[in-house]
Amino acid sequence: MEIDFNDSSDNYNYSYDYNSTEGLCSVDRKQHVEKFLQLYIHPIICLVGFIGNTLVIVTYALYKRTKSMTDVYLLNVAIADILFVVALPLIIYSERHGWAMGNWSCKMLRGVYSVNLYSGMLLLACISGDRYLAIVQARRSYRLRSSTLLYSRLVCAVVWSLALVLSLPTFIFYQRYQPSPFEIVTLEDSNYTDFTDAPYVCFFRFNSNVTAKTIKIAVPSAQVAAGFFLPLLIMGFCYISVIATLLRAKNFQRHKAVRVVLTVVLVFVACHTPYNLALLYRTATILDEQECSHEEAVELAIIITESLAYLHSCLNPLLYAFIGVNFRNHFRKIIQDIWCLGKNYMSARRSSRVTSEMYMSTRRSVDGSNSDYGTSFTM
Secondary structure, three states, X not given: OEXXXXXXXXXXXXXXXXXXXXXXXXXXXXXXXXXXXXXXXXXXXXXXXXHHHHHHHHHHHHHOOOOOHHHHHHHHHXXXXXXXXXXXXXXXXXXXXXXXXXXXXHHHHHHHHHHHHHHHHHHHHHHHHHHHHHHXXXXXXXXHHHOHHHHHHHHHHHHXXXXXXXXXXXXXXXXXXXXXXXXXXXXXXXXXXXXXXXXXXXXXXXXXXXXXXXXXXXXXXXXXXXXXXXXXXXXXXXXXXXXXXXXXXXXXXXXXXXXXXXHHHHHHHHHHHHHHHHHHHHHHOOOOOOOHHHHHHHHHHHHHHHHHHHHHHHHHHHHHHHHOHHHHHHHHHHHHHHHHXXXXXXXXXXXXXXXXXXXXXXXXXXHHHHHHHHHHHHO
C-alpha cells in the first residue's frame, strides 16, 4: 500500500509514508514483489513460527521447569514471537483489502505488533547478559543468580514495559480512517482509484506536517537504535567476553552449554542486520529528493529484508530442536504424547461406537418385541 499526501490538504492528515516524489514514480514492481512475499512467503513464516513457538511454550508449561534466567527469557521470547506471527497475517490482510475492524482494533493490533518487535530483540540481549554473568562473572553473580526467578521476572517486566513505552507513538498516532481525495491510495488487489467510496485504512495519521516529518524520522530511528543496535552491542560485548573466558578455561562442556544461545544470536544478526541497515539508510535520506530508480531500489530492499527479519520469529524453535539436547528430548516427548492421545482418542471412539451399536441393536430388538406384543394385545 502506497500513500501520498498533498501538503495542501485542508484537514492536515499526513501519513508516515509521506514522500513528495513517490506519487510520481511507478510502484508496479514493488507491488508485485510485495504481493508474492505476502501470499507465498509470509504464510509459511507465520505457520512455522506459530507451531514452533507453541511447542516451546508447551514445553515450559508442561515438561520443563523454568529453573534458570535463560529459561525465563526464552519463554518470553517464544511468547513475543507467537504474538507477532498471530498479528502479522491480520496486518497483511488489512494492507491488501482495507481495514474492516474499528479504530481501537487498529491501534491495538499495530501496537501489539510493535511491542513484540521490541521485546523480542531486547530479551535476546538479556539472554546474552545472563550467560555473561553465569560464565564470566560466576563468583560475583552467585548471590544474584541464587534468586533466579525473582530477578529474571523483574527484568522481563522491565523489558516489556520499555517495549510498551517505545511503542507509544504507534498506539497514539495509528488510526483507522477513510482516505481523502488528497490522498493517493493504491490497493494492490484492485488498483483502487475511486475516492468516493475508498476503503478504510489503518495507518499513521497526524495533525500537522511538522509532526508527520518528526515521527517518520523518530520512529524508525528508535526502532533501529533500541530494537537492533542496543541489543547488538550488548550481545557483542557479552559473547566476546564469554568466548574469551571459555578459551582461557579450555572447558568444552561449558562451551556446549552456550552453543544454543550463541547460535540464536548469530541468526539474529543475520536476519536483522540487512533490514535495519536498509531502514537506517531510508530514514537518513527520507527528506531528500530521489530519482525514481533509486527510490524503487530502496523500497525493494526494505520489503525483501523485512521478510528476512520476519523469518527470525520461526527460526528460534528450530534451533532449540536441532541443537539443544534438552529441547530435542522435550519436543520428542510432546510428539509421543500427542500420538498416544490420538491413539487413545481413536480407541475410545471405536469403543464408544461399538457400545452404541450394541445398545441400538438391543434397543431395536426390545422395541421390536414390544411392538409385536402391543399389536397382538390391540387385536
